[in-house]
Amino acid sequence: MSFGMEPAARYLRHTLIDWFSQDDVSSARVGVVGAGAVGNEVLKCLALLGVGAIDIYDFDRIEVHNLTRSVLFRETDIGKDKATCAAERLRELDPNIKVAAYPGDFWRTLDLDAFAGYSAMICCVDNFEARIRLNLLCRLWGVSLINTGIDSRYAVVDTFPFSQSPDAGCYECGLPPSVYQRVSQRYSCGGLKKIAFIEKRIPTTVITASLAGSLAASQALRFGLPENRASRRIFADSIAGTSTSSELPQRADCPVCAQYRAPIQITRCRGGLHAALAPLAASETTAEITLPEPVIMSFQCKSCGLAQGQDKPLLWRAADHDAGLANCAGCGAEGAVEIEIRDKLAVELLAAAQQVPVPFVLSASDWGTQVFVLGRDSNNDGR
Amino acid sequence: MTDVKFIIRTADQTRKAEVEMDRSSMGSDIVQAAVDNWALPTDTDYSLVNISTGKSLVPSQLLDENFVKPGDILEVQPVLVAGT
Known part of the structure; x- marks a missing residue:
């Protein structure tokens, strides 16, 4: 039962776009991991597009400094968990869509029995470990993945069409060795977390967050098209107004692709x-x-x-x-x-x-x- | 092994140079050379993209003829990790 406006009227302008299928969008189920700056922008776009089912995963709570980059959060939301709050706002934006919130670590809250049912997963986290884990899940389950990243100037959106190209390059195929060294700095030898570790904070703005968010939502609509069988990276410069698009090939010595072979x-x-x-x-x-x-x-x-x-x-x-x-x-x-x-x-x-x-x-x-x-x-x- | 001459630049295009490297060099060697010579921030990770062919070069990729041709433009891009 819907309490919203008549869907046909709501999406009327979308139906006038020749390449846009509102039926496909409305039947899509998208998971978003991370409801921070980029996650807010991705979620806003997905809801306004009318994506039929959106699942939000985030372990974190809203802090005052999040408010400069989070279109879905208000001052009165400080202290609330991000996933639940974002879900409430999306239901306000479009009561016709199904939105579910999963507060907590996605590694523990993801229902792996239903994971293969996602049209796409969009990764909007702020660390390499979570990206590596979500990449592994998507690669194994054959769920297409979009990775996003930002700093104060650039936005990057990587697309990995695993559902149609199981042997497409994965996120780890393109990771430089220095990333693994950086990740290992957070741990003492053996894999235990260091008691004291000061995490580097990377400043960002809503400009790069919205750039990454809208590009990611756009790419999520384009999985399944024949021209999108290879993994790709869009790297955008918000100051110069330029962007590059490059193919991400599979790496022969990738820790994921080389180890976990098909079938x-x-x-x-x-x-x-x-x-x-x-x-x-x-x-x-x-x-x-x-x-x-x-x-x-x-x-x-x-x-x-x-x-x-x-x-x-x-x-x-x-x-x-x-x-x-x-x-x-x-x-x-x-x-x-x-x-x-x-x-x-x-x-x-x-x-x-x-x-x-x-x-x-x-x-x-x-x-x-x-x-x-x-x-x-x-x-x-x-x- | 033969050498290949190509152009390398940073993502903001404030640094740009024509370099000649042995084809047995790897993508990670180019990135390291850029970081060292241009004093790029060392608390950032970098990837390499061949702008001329539209393909990313994986770190272990040799500068093979199939991946880098004379005159190609290679761009050093930061690996972006923030999202919140």
């Missing part, structure tokens, strides 16, 4: 991970399962001997812990705790685990890639 088979572990991995455990060729993020296996204090996970792996998400874990909780010795962190596990070990704190695990070989989707409430063991 990609996605299996939902409804009977538990043990049952799903049984064929792999019986196979002599599959030795290890890859986790999409590192887990803590065990730790032991070199000073007092306090230990956990020696008999049965702990399988804690490394991202939930910081380098303080290296200080012994027993004897207090600083830096005395040796921590074993891994992102590859033996099939037998993983199959025996009752809880695995990651959304999915992977088995990659020269013959293809198997993705095992776990339950959202960590796992899933049906035994």
Whole structure:
């Protein structure tokens, strides 16, 4: 039931555009990760275009400094979560569209069972880690991805048409090695977050945000067209008024494309991970399962001997812990705790685990890639 | 290996130079040379685009004849990470 104006009248001007299909737009389902400056602009465009279903993912809350770049937020919204607030504003803009808000880390809130149903995902985050994760999901699930980025002068929009070109270049294909070095600076060795790390703040304005947002929304409408089978980057200069468009080729040594080859088979572990991995455990060729993020296996204090996970792996998400874990909780010795962190596990070990704190695990070989989707409430063991 | 002569510039086009490099050089070598010679900010990451062909050069790409021809214009673009 709609409380809005008659849709046909609302979208009348759109129907006069010969290349624009309001039916296609209204039947599209788009996910937007990040409801900050660029996210606001993307969401505004998608709603005004009449995109039928929009899902908003953001873990953050609105702060006063967001208001110079966020068309959907007001002073009275400070302290509210961005996803919910943005969703409310979109419903005001067009009551005919379906908007859902998912506050929290998209890595945990995304429903992977429904993920393949997205027409496109648009990435509007402010860090490399989230971009790398969303790229991996889209590449594996075959969901077309748009990545956006801005600074105070430039806007970039990358399009990855994975739904029609599974072997198109991905986000990591074009990443320089320096990005990985920069990401690793946030972590101590092993993958634990540093206790104190000052993040560099990059100043932006609504000018580059709106430039990126409108280009991203425009590109989202153009997936599926025959001329858009290759990944591309639009790089726009808001001061000079110039832009370049370049093809993003697949890289032979890309950490994603080289490792996770087609065909990609996605299996939902409804009977538990043990049952799903049984064929792999019986196979002599599959030795290890890859986790999409590192887990803590065990730790032991070199000073007092306090230990956990020696008999049965702990399988804690490394991202939930910081380098303080290296200080012994027993004897207090600083830096005395040796921590074993891994992102590859033996099939037998993983199959025996009752809880695995990651959304999915992977088995990659020269013959293809198997993705095992776990339950959202960590796992899933049906035994 | 032979050399190839091409033009390199920054995204804002305030810096531009004709350079000659060995074809065994990689895309990342060009970026590093630009950062070093033009004192570009080192707290930023950069990618490389061949403006003449409309193709991005991946970091490990050699300056092969298929990717860089004499006289091509290569642009060093910052990798943009902000979004909020």
